[in-house]
Amino acid sequence: MEPPECPVCLQCYNGDCSVPRVLACGHTACEECLTNLPKKFPDTIRCPACTVLVKFPPQGPSALPKNIDLLRLFPSTSRVTVEPGRNLKKSVEFVIRSWSDDFYAIWKDRILLHDAVSVENGEGEGSDLASSFTDCLKDDSTVSLLRVASFQHDDCDSVLKYSYVQRMMSCLWGMREEERNEIDAMISLKQRGISKVIGLWGDLKNGVLYLVGEKLTGFSWEEFDNLTEDDTSCLAMIGMQICEALLNLHKEGIFTGCLSVSCVKFDEFGNAFVDLIELLVTGRNVYRLIAEETSSFGKPVGALEMRMILVRLLQKGIFMSSEVLFELLKEQNVLIKNASSKDLVSYSSDVWPVCFLLLKLLLGKRFSEELIESVNCVDPKGCDKGIEDLLLLYTGITEKLSSIIETELGGKFKPIIRILSQCCCLDPQARPALNDLWKCIRELVVYSRFSSIIGLNKPISGKRKEYSLVLGELCRLVEVGSKELEEEFPGMKNGTEAGEGKVDIDFVGRLAEGKMKSKDMRGHQDSVTGLAVGGGFLFSSSLDKNILVWSLKDFSHVHTFKGHQDKVMALIHIEGAEPVCVSGDGGGGIFVWSTTFPLEEQPLRKWYEPKDWRYTGIHALAYSEYGHVFSGSGDNTIKAWSLQDGSLVCTMTGHKSVVSTLVVQNGVLYSGSWDGNVRLWSLSDHSLLTMLGEETPGIIRSILSLAADDQTLVAAYQNGDIQIWRDNTLMKSMQIQSSAILSIAVNGKWVFTGGWDKTVNVQELSGNEISLDCTHVGSIPGSSVITSLLYWEGKLFAGFADTTIKVYYSGR
Template identity: 75%
Template structure:
């Protein structure tokens, strides 16, 4: 059977001697002349092979100067398929996590910086309170804010992990550990941007207390003294306030949200005197209701007597709640002595009752509020058999008392409001007037009723979220105010109720990062390598230690260097070896086969001159060459087999501090702040990276590469990331010099003078790259070397120790 003719890997057209003439690149792969002409060239005189993606030399005359593949035109040989660069490798997670990238993206921008808020506890009538006040730092003036605790995370001193998860991810993990209903409520509240409703600014975590807070705008409180007299201008002001409260609740109704209850503390004012409904205070009021009911009932079923006590406490504390919401609340807590019926459905009309009572309290003044409390105290509990009708009768007696106060207190100018306010207090939700009617009634006290309002009294928008009542939601149930559990939480204990003290690290399958110390060196550790089941470590003490990867016990020591060992690599092959370079120019090759010997199997020395300061870096290519980066600003290629110097590569203007090999290219980093690229096939210079910041010299101290990604670490704490030699991101990771960087897939590790190992996670595509700070591991000494292997992080320190960090067992 005739084989298919060979095709160009770019245009997929069969080769011929005319339109698709095959030309051979220096890497050995072939493409047609036309495609090679049209391939983009990011650097002068270089091209990336379309088959193996290696960066190779390209003649300035064009592809016509490349040799033709004559054999390919005559025959149909099998064209070797290069190993795909993106072939899957075993994936090892350093920090296990449960949430998805979509979850992280949805919540990360809602988290305020950890230093953005300063906290001051706010005194409240209900004590203790889960609400604080503070200041949000801004460029202009500090903004007063209210803080409502919605979650909790493990504090640093309470966790046995040496790994400190980053602030943002600690907040993300706290959100992930919440129940889905709680997150949905938070999402809904943070999306509300309605007229007359206070702003919610974001989420903030207090690292000292381990609490996650919802941060809201703090407005001016209501003061009774300003409304002692309800005649004249104050009457109009209160009517305007009633209109604005109705408008605020109507705005919430359009989004499918009802409040369920109100209190005087929920009414706030901006700098222009406009009334607002404070969402933070509203949720706090709901929490107070749960705490009050818990204290009065002690978890026992509610009868008429208990209902009277609950009503008294609610009114005394200024909490105004419609009957059906209270019944639904008791039903959710399994406290009703009867089966709840459909009569207790919570509708939007459930908000008319608390608004009506709130207006009565505001119109009647502080004395009216006291009389309202006295009226509840005077209601005698009926002897009942647990029927819901008896409980409704108790509420009816309360409303009769309220009506009598209404008739006696409100007369004259407010006479027109009496009837509609009485209807608003009807027990049957469907018989109550709507909020728009109450709004119009207030407007008539302010202006001629023929004047139209500029406020659109629209109904609920179609396609919005499902109907939701704040006081019946999970956020109000999250903290039982006044309970023993809350007091324990304030003192740093563990609360059993709610989801506040879920240990993030305990919830992740292998999230706890532990460590093991390896001690044996007598001076600073300079290099790490893994191979043949061993960990190899070099040091300024001139020795190389070998450790077992099974139990991390010390196995052997290579001795022979006369100068400090500066670089170390492992080379796997028919005869696997370890290669080390020292400050005196010596390059030693050690056998890693048993029995291990103390002396090298071969060694050679680099020629010295007055500029020479030793070997700083080593790398290896599969062609059998060892590359050394030196203090004389050069890179040298050596034959591994006999130590013969093959060539010297020049171009750097300062010490060559680091070398890596990736996809057929040798990358060299230098103190001159640039990365130079060299062809492995002929050791010719390809191009240079890092020249875009001319005039600003930042010495490169370490390079790391994996799967097309190159990371350079600088002496000022910056890193720069390239993908396929295209600069993707430059950012500061640490405050001082980064001495070592390790890269494995998405995990990026950096360490240096700040004595901390920082962990970053890389994500994104060929267009954009995200570098997310995952966390850090604090140390007691300068981090001098890093190596990541199969889920374990090896770190060498200036205090002579090596630490192995791992998760799980």
């Protein structure tokens, strides 16, 4: 049997160094860890095992009882002898890392979990681009991979086996800064018409770091052969979307100068996208092709070699601006004489490949065949190795292209003949702007007299680093280990389910789009005071002294609980072996109703709270796992009752005004009061743990409602404010409305509030452990004061003062 250990430091207990001390919740931790644990509130501590707030003696952990049973497992303990003068607190790092905290903070969120991508098949062949991958961040979505770095398959020389994230961070740290900058730019790019780059993923088996991108649907280019004039609008839409995607790249300071037929992909709605991963693959293919064609020459590129390169590019469906190709050749040290093309590489370099790609779409296979024929017809004899002479080959392409445009385009294509001819000009400065090409193509689809207000005339401004994607660092990575990069990687499949929060996101999304439906539920004769869900029913209480039961399937009224002699103020549902509904009224009555079908009109049991001259009834109810029903009363107290027989267990005092709301969450009872304070009580011994929202002298903001979800607690105030706590730390205080908030509901990151302004306001929470933001998402206007709110499985229930209950939902 393994010896028991402290849940904090993982050291085995003994009677000398690690003394086990028992907390009020029953869990044990060593004395030294209890001393060092943070204490947010006086005389309280959060148990490291169950996270429940418990009382902590002011004398320290030595006042807590020892766990004798654990100590009996250690009949003999070895005493540690400390050498005189030895500094035991000297910090010695076990692992020294090279990167800084800032570097880790930047890149840790860009590394996908190791389980995010998994291998489906064992072997395969192909290019850098993975053919079938699945990403766990989305619903069974297919992604593509691009190799960006390599690392050691395993730590053979180290006893310590580094974690997945540590190895990925080490791999990134070993890359050049220019490479990391480009990777960061790809991941951060969130422009319309550009495929998403999700993050980085490491293949531990093969020791490869991949860039993971969204994989969209390609199509067969053979489908574009023999197009008719009726297909003009479809082609024009594709052309417009390609131009828009590249213009969005220009906004980020990125231009390509190169496109291939495989770079254009489509989403499920038929919208054309430019695939970033495919763009990088195309750039690597160009580097590889140049290396293959020039490796055997051993001399600068001449017209003959240039012709071979151009033919290979056209055969692979790659269209590249002349100035970009010459700059690549110069960087490969195979173009020496008069190599001054770098200044010509700019945003206008994208117009050339777009023009060729559009004509490829329009004319199909024969377009590439005619261009190859035009290159082969150029006589390379007498050509030197300078750019001016090598441009003769590109001149053959442009002349052929002009001829094709004049002879092949007609009908609806006539308006764009002139601008397409200008796009293939060898002088980049003489080419039209990409936005002008977009406008010309747009006129094939629709002509609008409002075209003058389109914002594409705005020049690209702002200080940013401008670079060509094909000339960047990620495409050059093909030079190292090119044989390995030619391997095809197998498909990958997702191993986890979709992320949480779908219902909530859909709810707020439909709310913003106006697609939510609502239905009125009428039956009460007075204001609705409470809502609860359980056992397949919705329960509603009212000032009319009745509790109505509604079907959650069609929201119809199915039953009525009768018996209260006073207005019903609070309502809860308790799941268990005997599911029940508990209600409290203004006369101090607490009724327990069976929710097992068939439903009965009379309660299972009932009891009454003692009254005094200041008594104003029961305002709130809550239930704990210990079998206790808690009631918040007008006499400023909280009482714990046994659910079995209704006997009074204890009375908790401390509030200075009416206890208006109660919530049980994470082993703690939270109570809100008109005195403006939130008090935390232990569920085990009902003692006061601490208090939130200390009252400010001269200012009293009555708390009318509390709501909790996981570690988040939200309090609603009479003046329209809300306060948000996480782990009992105040994170946000803000005003939602100008009048009292009577009810609040929290579910995940969504907060719903309602009150005197007759509107349900929807807020979205975002942030981290350090900071939290609360953003207003939208609102739902109501017909009356909103007195109660309940969110359940994508449906929002609202109770109104005009006796109506509304349910907001989607679908039928």
